[in-house]
Amino acid sequence: MTVYESVLDAIGGTPLLRLRKLGAGVRPRIYAKLEFQNIGGSVKDRAALSMIRGAEEAGLLKPGGTVVEGTSGNTGIGLSLVAAQLGYRSVIFAPAATSAEKIRLLKAFGAEVHLVADFVPRSDPGHLANRAAAFAASTPGAWLALQYDNPANPEAHFQSTGPEIWKDTAGSVTHFVASVGTGGTISGTGRFLKQASDGAVQVIGADPEHSRYGGGNGSLKYTEGAGHPLHPDSVEDLWPEAFDPALVDKFFSISDRDAIFTARRAAREEGLLIGATGGTALAAALQLAEILDENHTIVVVLPDSGRNYLSTYFDDDWLTFLGFLEPTTPAGTVRSLLTGAPAGVPLLASGLTAAEAAVELYARGLAPGEPAFLVLDRGESFGTVHPREVVAVVTLESLAAVDDAAPAVAAGLAYSVLGAGLPVPVEAGASSTKGQGDAAAAESAGTEVVAVLVDGRIAATLP
Numbered sequence: 001m002t003v004y005e006s007v008l009d010a011i012g013g014t015p016l017l018r019l020r021k022l023g024a025g026v027r028p029r030i031y032a033k034l035e036f037q038n039i040g041g042s043v044k045d046r047a048a049l050s051m052i053r054g055a056e057e058a059g060l061l062k063p064g065g066t067v068v069e070g071t072s073g074n075t076g077i078g079l080s081l082v083a084a085q086l087g088y089r090s091v092i093f094a095p096a097a098t099s100a101e102k103i104r105l106l107k108a109f110g111a112e113v114h115l116v117a118d119f120v121p122r123s124d125p126g127h128l129a130n131r132a133a134a135f136a137a138s139t140p141g142a143w144l145a146l147q148y149d150n151p152a153n154p155e156a157h158f159q160s161t162g163p164e165i166w167k168d169t170a171g172s173v174t175h176f177v178a179s180v181g182t183g184g185t186i187s188g189t190g191r192f193l194k195q196a197s198d199g200a201v202q203v204i205g206a207d208p209e210h211s212r213y214g215g216g217n218g219s220l221k222y223t224e225g226a227g228h229p230l231h232p233d234s235v236e237d238l239w240p241e242a243f244d245p246a247l248v249d250k251f252f253s254i255s256d257r258d259a260i261f262t263a264r265r266a267a268r269e270e271g272l273l274i275g276a277t278g279g280t281a282l283a284a285a286l287q288l289a290e291i292l293d294e295n296h297t298i299v300v301v302l303p304d305s306g307r308n309y310l311s312t313y314f315d316d317d318w319l320t321f322l323g324f325l326e327p328t329t330p331a332g333t334v335r336s337l338l339t340g341a342p343a344g345v346p347l348l349a350s351g352l353t354a355a356e357a358a359v360e361l362y363a364r365g366l367a368p369g370e371p372a373f374l375v376l377d378r379g380e381s382f383g384t385v386h387p388r389e390v391v392a393v394v395t396l397e398s399l400a401a402v403d404d405a406a407p408a409v410a411a412g413l414a415y416s417v418l419g420a421g422l423p424v425p426v427e428a429g430a431s432s433t434k435g436q437g438d439a440a441a442a443e444s445a446g447t448e449v450v451a452v453l454v455d456g457r458i459a460a461t462l463p
């Protein structure tokens with residue numbers, strides 16, 4: 001057994017585990033790199049230690065200094081634990097939607113946490129990154145980590161993750177699979193493995209289906225920590241400098257459903273409690289394994305633990321609400337109110353005027369009273385939408401009630417979402433229902449528009 005003199009020495013050095021059950025039906029060997037065994041619970045401990053050491057060496061962080069970052073999760077946890085060990089204060093700005101578990105973890109490791117409103121445009125001083133930068137600029141001795149563009153982030157993986165994999169597989173690794181958030185893991189590890197193998201190792205990106213990295217349309221997703229959506233806060237589509245796309249040989253595009261259910265399988269079949277980015281990477285590794293043979297060895301990164309997501313990916317009620325799980329009692333649920341398979345809902349770009357929106361809806365033959373959703377503009381391709389992408393819901397009648405030249409959003413009606421698996425909300429004039437949809441259900445008889453989620457995306461409106 002290794003004996004450590006400091007918790008910082010215990011960062012990295014994670015084991016590889018052969019996946020014998022999940023990999024039973026395929027020919028290559030699949031090894032998982034268990035990054036959730038890091039001291040702060042994720043792969044980001046490596047980047048956090050490397051960035052803080054880099055700042056010390058550059059003279060940017062001095063004794064008594066303050067480590068600052070805008071982050072929802074694992075990087076903040078890594079930074080706060082390393083900062084505490086080295087005697088620095090840590091101040092983390094996190095989106096208001098950050099899970100309760102992660103906020104508590106940040107505080108447990110000694111961070112001061114400031115919650116910031118979600119989805120504020122990048123140009124707004126209230127945006128997460130601007131709040132963190134302003135705090136750092138006005139606090140003497142503060143240093144802003146900037147993980148997305150900090151070269152010490154990928155360098156951590158070039159120095160540690162890559163060499164560990166090369167040594168532990170005795171140079172037999174042929175394919176490296178990782179999800180991409182900042183890109184630090186895939187870029188640093190990928191660069192090392194390509195150098196060590198004279199370019200032979202194939203680097204595979206596992207990407208949420210809608211993420212821009214793998215060519216998706218930029219819609220939001222449920223895999224926390226991986227992928228690159230288009231949103232007001234990233235509408236310029238700036239990719240992190242920590243990510244070197246030239247190193248990626250191929251991307252596999254993985255749906256939220258596949259990511260979540262592969263993570264759940266890993267817990268039950270392999271005893272590995274992992275998050276959905278690990279599920280994303282594992283799902284990609286299993287698809288890849290189908291086209292390889294016994295001469296190949298795949299190493300797949302499992303970035304963090306499922307303990308961070310017990311109230312989400314591992315909670316059946318959460319999954320049922322979002323329409324990822326079939327309701328246990330099909331009769332009497334919202335799903336049973338939908339006529340046949342959900343056919344999707346009419347979507348319009350959010351920037352239209354009321355007149356333009358009305359013309360579009362007439363052209364599409366929208367029935368009076370049938371709602372259309374104004375959603376964040378992602379160019380030509382809308383596909384389906386995540387509920388947080390909806391800017392307003394309109395009908396022909398509500399558009400007619402405002403000025404033609406007004407923004408169509410001005411005609412917005414009240415809107416809420418219901419899970420397909422919830423009990424039937426409205427019984428002939430009654431509003432007595434159970435579950436998270438109560439408020440929406442009670443109002444749905446009025447002007448409120450109720451959207452129904454299937455696989456976490458808006459699939460239908462309630463008739």
Ligand SMILES: Cc1ncc(COP(=O)(O)O)c(C=O)c1O
Nearest residue numbers: 180181182183184185225277303
């Ligand atoms: C859970 C999780 N998975 C994957 C990643 C992606 O790692 P990287 O930022 O090195 O690309 C992150 C990064 O924040 C993460 O928190």
